[in-house]
Amino acid sequence: MKYSSHNIRNKFLRRAALPLLLSAFSLAGIAPAQAQQAPKEEDFFKIMKVTAPEGTVLEVGGLAMLPNGDLGISTRRGDIFIVENPTSARPYFRKFASGLHEVLGLAYKDGALYCAQRGELTKLVDTNKDGKADVFETVYAWPLSGHYHEYSFGPKIAPDGSFFVTGNVAFGDEQWWRGESRVPWRGWTLKISPDGKVEPWATGMRSPAGLGMIDGELFYSDNQGEYVGSGGIWHVKKGIFAGHPAGLRWTNLPGSPVKYTTEQFNAKLDPRDKRDANDRAIKPENVVDEKFVTKADLKKDFPQLQLQSVILPHTILGISNSEIVKIPEGAFGPFAGQILVGDQGQSKISRVMMEKVKGEFQGAAIEFRNDFQSGVMRMAWAPDNSLFVGETNRGWGSAGEANQGLQRLVWNKQVPFEMLNVRAMPDGFEVEFTKPVNRSSAEDLASYAVESFTYKYHPVYGSPPVNIENPKVKGVKVSEDGLKARIIVDGLRQYYVHNISLEGVRDRENSSPLLHTNAFYTLNNIPDGAKLPLAQASTKNSGKAVAMKTVPTEIMEDRFNFKLQSAVVESGLKNNNKTAAKGGAKGSARGTGIVAKGSVPAVQQVLTFDQVKPLLAKHNCLACHNPEKRQVGPAYKDVAKRNYTNEQIVQLIYNPQPKNWPEYATEMPPMPQVPKADALKIAAWINSLNGGNQSASKASVKNSDDPNN
Numbered sequence: 103m104k105y106s107s108h109n110i111r112n113k114f115l116r117r118a119a120l121p122l123l124l125s126a127f128s129l130a131g132i133a134p135a136q137a138q139q140a141p142k143e144e145d146f147f148k149i150m151k152v153t154a155p156e157g158t159v160l161e162v163g164g165l166a167m168l169p170n171g172d173l174g175i176s177t178r179r180g181d182i183f184i185v186e187n188p189t190s191a192r193p194y195f196r197k198f199a200s201g202l203h204e205v206l207g208l209a210y211k212d213g214a215l216y217c218a219q220r221g222e223l224t225k226l227v228d229t230n231k232d233g234k235a236d237v238f239e240t241v242y243a244w245p246l247s248g249h250y251h252e253y254s255f256g257p258k259i260a261p262d263g264s265f266f267v268t269g270n271v272a273f274g275d276e277q278w279w280r281g282e283s284r285v286p287w288r289g290w291t292l293k294i295s296p297d298g299k300v301e302p303w304a305t306g307m308r309s310p311a312g313l314g315m316i317d318g319e320l321f322y323s324d325n326q327g328e329y330v331g332s333g334g335i336w337h338v339k340k341g342i343f344a345g346h347p348a349g350l351r352w353t354n355l356p357g358s359p360v361k362y363t364t365e366q367f368n369a370k371l372d373p374r375d376k377r378d379a380n381d382r383a384i385k386p387e388n389v390v391d392e393k394f395v396t397k398a399d400l401k402k403d404f405p406q407l408q409l410q411s412v413i414l415p416h417t418i419l420g421i422s423n424s425e426i427v428k429i430p431e432g433a434f435g436p437f438a439g440q441i442l443v444g445d446q447g448q449s450k451i452s453r454v455m456m457e458k459v460k461g462e463f464q465g466a467a468i469e470f471r472n473d474f475q476s477g478v479m480r481m482a483w484a485p486d487n488s489l490f491v492g493e494t495n496r497g498w499g500s501a502g503e504a505n506q507g508l509q510r511l512v513w514n515k516q517v518p519f520e521m522l523n524v525r526a527m528p529d530g531f532e533v534e535f536t537k538p539v540n541r542s543s544a545e546d547l548a549s550y551a552v553e554s555f556t557y558k559y560h561p562v563y564g565s566p567p568v569n570i571e572n573p574k575v576k577g578v579k580v581s582e583d584g585l586k587a588r589i590i591v592d593g594l595r596q597y598y599v600h601n602i603s604l605e606g607v608r609d610r611e612n613s614s615p616l617l618h619t620n621a622f623y624t625l626n627n628i629p630d631g632a633k634l635p636l637a638q639a640s641t642k643n644s645g646k647a648v649a650m651k652t653v654p655t656e657i658m659e660d661r662f663n664f665k666l667q668s669a670v671v672e673s674g675l676k677n678n679n680k681t682a683a684k685g686g687a688k689g690s691a692r693g694t695g696i697v698a699k700g701s702v703p704a705v706q707q708v709l710t711f712d713q714v715k716p717l718l719a720k721h722n723c724l725a726c727h728n729p730e731k732r733q734v735g736p737a738y739k740d741v742a743k744r745n746y747t748n749e750q751i752v753q754l755i756y757n758p759q760p761k762n763w764p765e766y767a768t769e770m771p772p773m774p775q776v777p778k779a780d781a782l783k784i785a786a787w788i789n790s791l792n793g794g795n796q797s798a799s800k801a802s803v804k805n806s807d808d809p810n811n
Contacts, residue, residue: 141617146518147434147471152188152490152508155195161506162492164208164217165482173482174198175508176205176217178494182226182235189484189510199226199235207256207313207480211263218256218267221246223294241265242294245285247272251309252288258313258320265294266303266320266338268310271348277375277383279563279760279769281308281328281348289349291322291338302357306344306408311479314426316441319463323423323443326416326771328386331397331557331565333423334410334624335443335454337463342408345397345559347373362404370403371395373561386562387757388772394558394568398597411463412454413557413599413624416564416771417722419452419467420445421734422498425481433487434513436522436536442470446477446494447734447768448725449502451511455523459627466524466602466623471511475504488512498767499734501725518617519609524602526625529633530575530591531602533621538584540608548645549606550575552591554598554625563760564771571595577639584610590634599624714787721776723784726768729791734768742792751785752778 154160160183164176173188180202186194198215207218215226215235222243226235246252249272256267271281271289283289289308293301308330312323320338324330329346336344341359343350350364374386401407414420424444431438441454450472456465476493477500484490489511496505523534543549552573558565573593580587587607594600600623604616711729718724726734744762746754758770776784 140615141518143469143471143473143617146514146516146617148512148514149471149474149491150488150510150512151475152185152193152510154508158183158195159506160492160508161494161496162480162508163204163206163494165480165490165492166208166210166215167482167484167490168210171485173484173490174208174210174215175492176202176208178204178206178496180205182208182215182217184233188490189486189488196233198228198233199238204253206253206311207258207267209257209259209265211259216241216257216265218254220252220254223257223265223267240298241296242292242298242300244269244287244292244300247284247288249273249284252284253309253311255311256313257294258315260293260315260320261318263296264301265296266313266315267292267294268307268313268322270309270311271307271346277385279328279385280373280375280561281346283348283351286352286355287349289346290352291320300357302352302355302359303340304338304342304344304408305349305353305358305360306342306346307349308346309422311422311446312424312426312443314428314441316426316428321411321426323414323426325422325768326564327769328561328563329559331559332413332416333420333445334413334467335423335426335441336408337411339408341406343404343406344408347371360406362406367404370400371559371561385761386560388558388560388562388566388774390756390774394560396556396597397559398556400559409462409597409626410624411456411626412465412467413622414443414445414452414467415567415599415601415622417448417725419443419469419622420448420450421725422447422477422768424477424479427481427483427489430483430487433483433489435515435517440523442481442489443467444478444481444491446479446498447500448472449474449477449493449500451478451481451491455621457525459526459629462626464526464624464626466521466621468521468621469618474502474509476500476502476507484510499726499732501733503731503733519614520617521604521621524621524623526623526627526629527588527634528629528631530589530594531600531623532586532588533602533604534586535584535609538610539580539587540610540613541580541584543606543608543613544580544584544587545578545640545642546606546645547575547578547641547643549604550578550589551603551605552589553601553603554593554595555601556598562772563758563769566772566775567599569598573600577634577636577641579634579639588634588639590636590639594625594628596625596628708786708790709783711787714784717780717784721773721780721784726770735766735770736763738788739791742788742790745792746785746789748782748785748789751788752781755781755784 161178163178166174173185175183182199184196184198203219205217209216217224223241225239225241227237228235229237251270251272253270257265268291269288272284274280274282290305291303293303308327309325310322314321321335322338323335326333343360347367350362353360376384378384397409414423424446427442429438429440443452451470452467453470454467456463477495478491479494480492482490491509493507517536520536521533522536525532555567555570573591575589576592577590578587602621605619729738731737755776756774757772760769
């Protein structure tokens with residue numbers, strides 16, 4: 103298995119040579135600046151601030167709606183508040199309890215609040231009706247080792263009235279990168295009865311911060327990390343093994359529904375527990391062009407290994423996935439019944455469309471709402487069908503710069519032009535829309551593109567996308583009402599994520615583009631059934647000739663407050679059209695730019711921020727880094743102060759060294775997919791923030807300095 107250099111992050115780049123865009127701008131003689139402004143998320147879903155009393159630090163760990171419309175809030179600092187009239191302009195905050203231990207979940211049941219403290223499931227009751235808890239009852243306590251990373255999450259209430267909770271793994275002392283289950287049930291999901299009986303339910307969790315009961319079924323979300331190539335959501339059936347091996351240490355205990363052992367697992371997948379000549383542990387690193395396995399490969403040996411129902415590609419649909427909630431009827435218009443997943447690191451919410459195929463859940467994920475003020479940790483529905491969003495970032499970092507907060511997401515009753523649903527077909531996908539499409543655009547194959555990829559299954563922090571291919575879209579059939587498009591795709595791959603891009607599709611009424619153009623479908627199973635005859639589909643492709651002519655560089659969407667209009671050369675710099683034309687559309691994604699493909703200058707040109715920003719966005723660097731301020735990772739100006747050479751920064755992009763930044767909780771994943779020419783431009787710009795030290799500006803590819811300084 104080998105890497106492909108094709109880009110998969112199409113949410114942040116626009117496909118080159120989209121004929122509809124080119125014809126609109128060039129053939130019709132319309133300048134890019136005159137093009138219709140694309141719709142924005144805030145045009146439909148408004149983020150409202152919920153004002154807390156001065157001095158109140160929420161750092162929300164849990165949210166729970168009470169039957170009377172009050173909102174319960176638990177905090178990482180151990181407080182529980184009850185908010186009266188929470189949707190009003192002047193909500194009233196009442197402290198219900200304090201002195202608890204990092205409460206990262208809250209639920210209401212039969213007149214009591216239940217919360218997951220770090221070491222126990224606790225029941226809180228106000229027996230004398232004075233508005234404060236006076237009974238604190240331990241329902242069940244689990245062991246702790248005292249490690250900082252042993253967070254506990256939940257509870258979620260099962261249909262039988264029991265409670266589900268999950269526990270983080272700890273990390274090693276010397277091997278600080280390796281998740282450990284130091285005491286029983288770390289890295290597990292537990293089911294706890296109201297009278298305190300515990301039932302080990304499943305293991306393989308790493309950092310299971312998000313739980314959700316969806317139609318009586320339990321799901322959880324996890325972060326990218328060792329043995330987790332990318333975040334996503336898992337269906338937690340009893341006895342599953344979700345993939346992280348730390349919890350296998352306790353499968354010999356009574357009641358464990360998982361029977362695999364650590365030794366059995368390590369015999370199939372090397373833990374890379376190696377030491378150097380000085381007997382110091384060696385941190386496993388990503389190896390480019392290595393022979394690797396995927397989770398689907400290992401499932402043949404471990405049938406209980408549960409694949410993600412839906413993968414949320416890392417840095418595109420989050421970096422620290424959190425709460426999972428179902429959109430109730432009457433809320434958020436046509437999206438009722440679908441799932442929202444928060445993300446703490448990127449301060450965003452994604453939408454998930456699931457279906458069951460051959461007995462397993464799978465489906466597509468798409469962006470929904472960005473730009474929350476802090477990391478999205480918890481969500482709860484208000485009686486008026488708005489969505490409370492509880493936030494925190496202390497110690498974890500987030501794209502939103504506030505340390506904590508409570509906000510409310512409100513739909514303005516206007517329906518955006520979106521992919522309403524994406525369903526797998528035996529020969530492709532059926533895309534349903536919220537509004538009828540412009541038939542001319544939707545029947546044009548040039549409006550569509552598909553990429554498929556997967557992730558490594560290994561003991562390295564995260565994984566770059568691997569085995570990337572571009573299946574051909576052969577035909578499309580649009581329904582009579584214009585609300586569905588069935589696309590025929592040549593080369594579907596089971597167990598792979600399929601990035602379905604509808605860049606050229608427009609709505610019938612206003613010729614507007616989709617609010618979000620890319621959906622990521624996790625194809626665990628290809629459904630059986632009749633395939634659509636190609637004779638019944640449109641095979642029109644207005645882009646055949648255009649794709650092989652002068653191709654602009656990757657066209658970036660207006661994410662991160664950056665806009666590059668269609669058919670405008672990236673940052674105003676000269677485009678290497680010869681390289682692009684040689685490879686067609688594929689060549690444009692891997693070879694266009696300032697520097698000819700494969701060449702590296704001895705002295706790197708230093709770009710301005712406006713010039714480098716397209717590269718930072720294309721490779722999703724801005725998901726975790728800010729030029730001036732600490733975010734999920736360090737500010738670029740702080741990286742510049744380390745006086746790395748350009749080459750050292752390139753090597754750190756390919757194999758990060760989190761030990762160099764111990765004050766940041768979230769590791770940077772390896773990114774070998776970033777072309778070296780791009781990485782050197784980024785490195786030179788970073789070093790320019792510190793005055794461009796001489797050694798950095800003169801660095802060449804032959805520099806052999808140790809990047810681990």
